[in-house]
Amino acid sequence: MSGTPYGKSMAQAAVAAAQAAAPKRVERVYNFNPGPAVLPVAALEEAQRDLLALPGVGMSVLEISHRSKTFDAILAEAEADLRALLNIPDNYKVVFLQGGASLQFTMVPMNLLPKDGVADYIHTGHWAEAALKEAKKLGRVNIAGSTEADNFSRIPRQEELKLDPTAAYVHFTSNNTIEGTEWAMEPEVGGVPLVCDASSDILSRPIEVRKYGLIYAGAQKNMGPAGVTVVIVSDDLLARVPAGLPAMLDYKLQAEKKSVYNTPPVFAIYVLRLVMKWLRGLGGLKEMERRNREKAELLYHAIDASGGFYRGTAEKASRSRMNVTFRLPTEELEKKFVAEAAQQKLVGLAGHRTVGGMRASIFNAFPLEGVQALVAFMKDFQQKSG
Amino acid sequence: MSGTPYGKSMAQAAVAAAQAAAPKRVERVYNFNPGPAVLPVAALEEAQRDLLALPGVGMSVLEISHRSKTFDAILAEAEADLRALLNIPDNYKVVFLQGGASLQFTMVPMNLLPKDGVADYIHTGHWAEAALKEAKKLGRVNIAGSTEADNFSRIPRQEELKLDPTAAYVHFTSNNTIEGTEWAMEPEVGGVPLVCDASSDILSRPIEVRKYGLIYAGAQKNMGPAGVTVVIVSDDLLARVPAGLPAMLDYKLQAEKKSVYNTPPVFAIYVLRLVMKWLRGLGGLKEMERRNREKAELLYHAIDASGGFYRGTAEKASRSRMNVTFRLPTEELEKKFVAEAAQQKLVGLAGHRTVGGMRASIFNAFPLEGVQALVAFMKDFQQKSG
Numbered sequence: 057m058s059g060t061p062y063g064k065s066m067a068q069a070a071v072a073a074a075q076a077a078a079p080k081r082v083e084r085v086y087n088f089n090p091g092p093a094v095l096p097v098a099a100l101e102e103a104q105r106d107l108l109a110l111p112g113v114g115m116s117v118l119e120i121s122h123r124s125k126t127f128d129a130i131l132a133e134a135e136a137d138l139r140a141l142l143n144i145p146d147n148y149k150v151v152f153l154q155g156g157a158s159l160q161f162t163m164v165p166m167n168l169l170p171k172d173g174v175a176d177y178i179h180t181g182h183w184a185e186a187a188l189k190e191a192k193k194l195g196r197v198n199i200a201g202s203t204e205a206d207n208f209s210r211i212p213r214q215e216e217l218k219l220d221p222t223a224a225y226v227h228f229t230s231n232n233t234i235e236g237t238e239w240a241m242e243p244e245v246g247g248v249p250l251v252c253d254a255s256s257d258i259l260s261r262p263i264e265v266r267k268y269g270l271i272y273a274g275a276q277k278n279m280g281p282a283g284v285t286v287v288i289v290s291d292d293l294l295a296r297v298p299a300g301l302p303a304m305l306d307y308k309l310q311a312e313k314k315s316v317y318n319t320p321p322v323f324a325i326y327v328l329r330l331v332m333k334w335l336r337g338l339g340g341l342k343e344m345e346r347r348n349r350e351k352a353e354l355l356y357h358a359i360d361a362s363g364g365f366y367r368g369t370a371e372k373a374s375r376s377r378m379n380v381t382f383r384l385p386t387e388e389l390e391k392k393f394v395a396e397a398a399q400q401k402l403v404g405l406a407g408h409r410t411v412g413g414m415r416a417s418i419f420n421a422f423p424l425e426g427v428q429a430l431v432a433f434m435k436d437f438q439q440k441s442g
Numbered sequence: 443m444s445g446t447p448y449g450k451s452m453a454q455a456a457v458a459a460a461q462a463a464a465p466k467r468v469e470r471v472y473n474f475n476p477g478p479a480v481l482p483v484a485a486l487e488e489a490q491r492d493l494l495a496l497p498g499v500g501m502s503v504l505e506i507s508h509r510s511k512t513f514d515a516i517l518a519e520a521e522a523d524l525r526a527l528l529n530i531p532d533n534y535k536v537v538f539l540q541g542g543a544s545l546q547f548t549m550v551p552m553n554l555l556p557k558d559g560v561a562d563y564i565h566t567g568h569w570a571e572a573a574l575k576e577a578k579k580l581g582r583v584n585i586a587g588s589t590e591a592d593n594f595s596r597i598p599r600q601e602e603l604k605l606d607p608t609a610a611y612v613h614f615t616s617n618n619t620i621e622g623t624e625w626a627m628e629p630e631v632g633g634v635p636l637v638c639d640a641s642s643d644i645l646s647r648p649i650e651v652r653k654y655g656l657i658y659a660g661a662q663k664n665m666g667p668a669g670v671t672v673v674i675v676s677d678d679l680l681a682r683v684p685a686g687l688p689a690m691l692d693y694k695l696q697a698e699k700k701s702v703y704n705t706p707p708v709f710a711i712y713v714l715r716l717v718m719k720w721l722r723g724l725g726g727l728k729e730m731e732r733r734n735r736e737k738a739e740l741l742y743h744a745i746d747a748s749g750g751f752y753r754g755t756a757e758k759a760s761r762s763r764m765n766v767t768f769r770l771p772t773e774e775l776e777k778k779f780v781a782e783a784a785q786q787k788l789v790g791l792a793g794h795r796t797v798g799g800m801r802a803s804i805f806n807a808f809p810l811e812g813v814q815a816l817v818a819f820m821k822d823f824q825q826k827s828g
Contacts, residue, residue, distance in 0.1 A: 085500035114471035283707035302548035321669035
């Protein structure tokens, strides 16, 4: 089978690599997907350049040992950059895990909800519900607030929350990817630890980590590819973890073992590190917030200025800067919109299958030019359809 | 910050991609690491070529939706190739999960060991022990065999096993990466379901899947990069999964949702699929077995013909074809051996930190030329040191 590219020797490979890498123009679309989502081109380029062998290592990052000095450095840099970007206090651990936010829905109550305790969950939509459903399998849950009656078109107001002062923690979802809503500020929870699913807006703006007991986030929106989950947890909460948990589901053990209790998702952490580098290079979270605000305002303005042709689904005060959800006059027009946009290389604009409509996900790495292109397309489309 | 490569626009990126991809020779070493381990160069090349945009898609595989047709096809091809290679019967499901074999140490008993039941575990070393330790946290475990008295230098003989005919399952570790031992044949277990951690020898040779109830394997030795775990499970065992398990830890749900209950590790599955393509291209598992036998025999012969300078640590009948463990006359010589080998681009030869000595991991993708180079180095080293 030596005629196929999959039967080559290492000697032939070096030659073929050079050929495969011959200059050619890479055609990329504007990717409005809600996650996995667009990544910084600079990060992709560096990953591509070194994919056959990291400089000075002679192995692909896909082949290096997780106990090697090379990976030690990658992991340390990923953590250091994340700490610098979010200004994470020293009394918090950063852990890189697998399984996405969905596994955190189980790990949070397994580690932090005592048998005789109760946890407050704030219900703001699809993913908030997924979290509280898993918690209910393991303990007692109090729904401390819900905007279900408003079809989750808004974030609850502070005075609507019915918090239990004895709760083990309060769980909330900082950005609701499907409903297009986002907490402008964290809920006030007194002395109860705040636990946050920040999967879809982490690193989009500065936050005050010390307000939280635990923050978790799947990487595949603002941090990197699917396959790694970041957990930021206070030492206070780690001290509450009961003994005897399954090793892989034990925050304390994972923190003690510094994310290498077993083989971690090496490549996903490597790309995450490249994304952190990109974020620091552009000026950190203040600058990222400025850019995200600019993109979101541009798009929401186009919606609001359309004379009702485009209608935002979230209440204005609850609008997400990450996922802009809107409707058109009819479902037929919506289908047409998605199809014609795709022809213009504006891809991934259909809303979640459970709610329909449009959704433009404009995470950190989504470029302003892409929003400008969408806004121009929206104007054209309205004119044509009006 | 537009002067840095991390501050570029998409327009600039296309140009830069062409520059970054300028032909250059890639220097690679012989990678004897025990996992993550060497991958087929052809798979790495294809991943590299398309890393900025999959052909016709305009997005990186790191950016595509796990609900897209593109990923549907990747997942379907990965499964189809795996089924073809292992000849997996139709009454078995294939599931791609996260968390490595270590999470399976928990998922197996959580799904398959009833509260009033018992599970047989065969203890053949470090990883077998890790599996049974996690099982003990969740239920009753019977040690159905152990070669601890022989320092795990061999696989138990069939007549040594003390199997419980009422056991929910029998668990064994088909290849012991650290101890350098491998089961030549599966244990005979009557009608009790056989559960196997096949992380370090899956796809190295044909096996009869219908002898097993469940096979699990982390990808990072013979299948792909770290970050994805394959589970092959019979419908009979799936029917035993109790209701109410955490969703992410529920085999039945994961099988029903066809590995996309939540966002799977898209890139790791993509590379796994490229590795499956390579395996099919070279002729499948019979040819793979022939190559693996050739590599292992060459290396064991060099050890056995060294007049005692190199000493294999495993009993001959239990020798692994994947991990060849051996010692030198002194620890000092062993250190020297590792250091000098590395200078010859023979990297990763130190044994596991818990046992010391040498270990040459020669998984599927490890080339024969690398074993030849090691054997030549061993002869030189002995001559110099003798």
